[in-house]
Amino acid sequence: MKTTFRRQSAYYYSEAFKSIRRNGFLSLATVTTVTVSLFILGVAILLVLNISSYLQGLADDVEISAFVDQTYTDEQALALRDQLLRLNGVEEVDFVSREEAMDSMQTRYSSSGYDLEETLESNPLPNSYRIKASDPQNVQALAQQIAGMEGFYRVNYGQDIVEKLFAITKGVRWGGGCIVGMTILGAVFLIGINIRLSIFARRKEIYLMKLIGARDGFITRPFYIEGIFLAVMGAIIAAIILMGGYEFLLREWTNTSYAMLFPLISDHNLLFRCYGILLAAGLLLGWLGTAISVRRFMDV
Amino acid sequence: MVELYELTKTYPNGVTALDQISLKIDQGEFVFLMGHSGAGKSTLIRMLIREEWPTSGQIFVASRSLVRMKKKEIPYLRRSVGMIFQDFKLLESRTVEENIAFAMMVVGASSRDIKKRVKAVIHEVGLDGKEHSFPNELSGGEQQRVGIARAIINHPVLLIADEPTGNLDQRTSEEIMELIYDINRAGTTVIMATHAQELVKTARRRVVILDKGKVVADMPPGAYMR
Numbered sequence: 001m002k003t004t005f006r007r008q009s010a011y012y013y014s015e016a017f018k019s020i021r022r023n024g025f026l027s028l029a030t031v032t033t034v035t036v037s038l039f040i041l042g043v044a045i046l047l048v049l050n051i052s053s054y055l056q057g058l059a060d061d062v063e064i065s066a067f068v069d070q071t072y073t074d075e076q077a078l079a080l081r082d083q084l085l086r087l088n089g090v091e092e093v094d095f096v097s098r099e100e101a102m103d104s105m106q107t108r109y110s111s112s113g114y115d116l117e118e119t120l121e122s123n124p125l126p127n128s129y130r131i132k133a134s135d136p137q138n139v140q141a142l143a144q145q146i147a148g149m150e151g152f153y154r155v156n157y158g159q160d161i162v163e164k165l166f167a168i169t170k171g172v173r174w175g176g177g178c179i180v181g182m183t184i185l186g187a188v189f190l191i192g193i194n195i196r197l198s199i200f201a202r203r204k205e206i207y208l209m210k211l212i213g214a215r216d217g218f219i220t221r222p223f224y225i226e227g228i229f230l231a232v233m234g235a236i237i238a239a240i241i242l243m244g245g246y247e248f249l250l251r252e253w254t255n256t257s258y259a260m261l262f263p264l265i266s267d268h269n270l271l272f273r274c275y276g277i278l279l280a281a282g283l284l285l286g287w288l289g290t291a292i293s294v295r296r297f298m299d300v
Numbered sequence: 301m302v303e304l305y306e307l308t309k310t311y312p313n314g315v316t317a318l319d320q321i322s323l324k325i326d327q328g329e330f331v332f333l334m335g336h337s338g339a340g341k342s343t344l345i346r347m348l349i350r351e352e353w354p355t356s357g358q359i360f361v362a363s364r365s366l367v368r369m370k371k372k373e374i375p376y377l378r379r380s381v382g383m384i385f386q387d388f389k390l391l392e393s394r395t396v397e398e399n400i401a402f403a404m405m406v407v408g409a410s411s412r413d414i415k416k417r418v419k420a421v422i423h424e425v426g427l428d429g430k431e432h433s434f435p436n437e438l439s440g441g442e443q444q445r446v447g448i449a450r451a452i453i454n455h456p457v458l459l460i461a462d463e464p465t466g467n468l469d470q471r472t473s474e475e476i477m478e479l480i481y482d483i484n485r486a487g488t489t490v491i492m493a494t495h496a497q498e499l500v501k502t503a504r505r506r507v508v509i510l511d512k513g514k515v516v517a518d519m520p521p522g523a524y525m526r
């Protein structure tokens with residue numbers, strides 16, 4: 001009878017797995033719930049990561065155009081450059097003179113083949129600055145700051161696209177956060193029920209163990225092993241599905257024409273860290289669900 | 301070994317099960333606790349392993365104050381006190397050997413020590429050959445022997461029995477008592493609650509009688525002859 005004289009660690013695991021088998025369908029439901037909730041968490045993380053990286057990529061494209069008051073002389077307009085450079089979050093400042101602006105307009109409409117300035121009789125365009133923000137998240141704030149400065153009468157930036165993207169990220173964060181929060185709550189709840197059932201099934205034994213002089217740690221350890229095992233199983237499955245799905249998407253995406261427009265993150269260090277977060281989250285869920293049940297139902 | 305000073309226990313429902321009890325039991329003594337149903341015997345026994353705690357008064361077991369005892373220290377108190385129950389409290393899904401070994405594994409003994417000690421204790425209580433039986437394959441007397449083996453496996457200084465012969469016939473009771481006397485002779489202090497008057501008469505040991513939570517008689521060995 002090898003099993004009679006087991007060491008404690010062997011006892012912990014055998015009790016945990018006995019409980020998992022005894023709880024049968026519920027164990028399965030728990031793993032599934034954890035898988036679903038952590039999969040959604042993973043999708044949300046990947047979505048936010050990709051959108052953030054895309055926004056970072058836009059940093060080069062989104063620039064602010066600030067138009068100098070027509071009452072300013074060219075010298076006064078040029079003097080504004082220093083003030084702009086002194087602002088926080090400014091990476092680059094380019095002065096565009098009225099002439100340059102006219103020229104570029106001319107080139108743009110050169111196909112029509114006539115002299116724009118002559119037609120308009122004078123150059124109606126103002127002096128302006130093109131400003132690049134070091135962080136695309138700052139564009140809006142920076143633009144507002146410049147609009148408030150003396151000497152500028154109008155500030156343009158890629159309002160539409162920037163605001164839309166921020167709205168999307170915000171939406172993903174909130175919506176994802178809500179869904180993730182709810183499913184995680186469900187997962188913790190199910191883990192708790194699982195452990196509660198296991199405690200109930202073994203209440204006679206727990207009472208006896210207490211009378212014999214077992215420490216709480218000895219009594220609760222099998223339950224922690226059970227809860228954490230179920231949750232980590234769920235997390236591993238979620239991570240595998242997410243990894244497989246994303247790799248597949250990555251392969252398909254690079255073959256399409258969208259890949260240039262919206263490149264997906266393919267930095268595997270970053271991706272693996274993301275899958276690692278899922279496993280850590282699983283560990284935490286298992287521990288939390290067990291701890292709640294053990295606190296509530298162990299005082300036999 | 302056990303000292304009680306004006307120990308009072310009032311349950312949350314208002315029942316005062318123990319009322320200002322003072323009692324001293326020396327190391328190596330054998331004491332019967334008697335008294336009508338509801339007198340407070342089981343309550344007193346549960347206090348000794350800190351399953352219940354006093355409303356007022358003091359308890360010392362093996363020089364440790366149970367009133368001051370922290371929750372964390374309770375397991376260590378219980379390891380030095382063996383418990384035997386009327387209903388045996390065996391784990392049905394485990395064999396005789398496993399039931400006994402369980403008490404030693406719980407306190408973290410090595411599997412080698414457990415193996416050696418379990419074999420010795422099984423022999424001591426006379427269960428040789430029954431190692432792999434399950435509780436429901438045993439007679440009441442045999443089940444109580446398993447209970448006793450489990451209670452003494454960690455070398456307790458105090459053995460507490462709450463009506464250990466309550467479910468057994470006369471002959472089996474006497475056999476079980478012999479076993480408990482042996483344990484007492486080897487130096488373990490024994491406190492035993494019982495209703496079995498014949499058994500107590502022939503035992504010629506100290507008898508403490510409780511009534512409505514008070515000690516109404518404390519008789520030296522041989523005095524109980526009613």
Ligand SMILES: Nc1ncnc2c1ncn2[C@@H]1O[C@H](COP(=O)(O)OP(=O)(O)OP(=O)(O)O)[C@@H](O)[C@H]1O
Pocket residue numbers: 311312313315316317335336337338339340341342343344
């Ligand atoms: N957990 C409890 N909660 C409330 N009252 C209790 C509790 N346990 C015992 N009592 C009450 O305390 C009193 C003493 O009970 P106790 O079980 O100690 O008596 P006893 O002497 O062991 O009786 P018996 O010989 O029937 O076993 C009784 O009135 C009983 O109803």
Ligand SMILES: [Mg+2]
Pocket residue numbers: 341342343462
């Ligand atoms: Mg009783």
